[in-house]
Amino acid sequence: MNIENICAGPDIASIEPISFNTERCIACNRCADVCQVDVLVPSLEKGKPPLVLFPGECWYCGCCVMECPTHAIQLRHPLMNQAHFRLKKELEDTLESE
Ligand code: SF4
Numbered sequence: 001m002n003i004e005n006i007c008a009g010p011d012i013a014s015i016e017p018i019s020f021n022t023e024r025c026i027a028c029n030r031c032a033d034v035c036q037v038d039v040l041v042p043s044l045e046k047g048k049p050p051l052v053l054f055p056g057e058c059w060y061c062g063c064c065v066m067e068c069p070t071h072a073i074q075l076r077h078p079l080m081n082q083a084h085f086r087l088k089k090e091l092e093d094t095l096e097s098e
């Protein structure tokens, strides 16, 4: 069955949570198998990395990254999750010492 016949196509999300290193990917689809929310689906093209069909549904659990045997997946967290909050006093002390 052609997947394009049963869904509207890739979702649009504000960020791309998953990207693949196409030179490392061996198209084993282990990442797609392990994703519990079906963000990833096997590509229709043989030998290609999976499609990121529903990027907005990603949990950022990292299971696909851990499952990949060739370290071909990069997981990019949303900006808010990348922030490291610091106490105001700690920040002032750091600035003073510089
Ligand atoms: S990080 Fe988790 S939810 Fe997101 S694509 Fe990978 S396995 Fe799926």
Ligand code: SF4
Residues within 6 Å of the ligand: 020, 024, 025, 026, 027, 028, 029, 030, 031, 032, 049, 050, 067, 068, 069, 070, 071, 072, 073
């Ligand atoms: S698990 Fe890694 S090597 Fe296998 S299809 Fe996914 S990205 Fe490619």
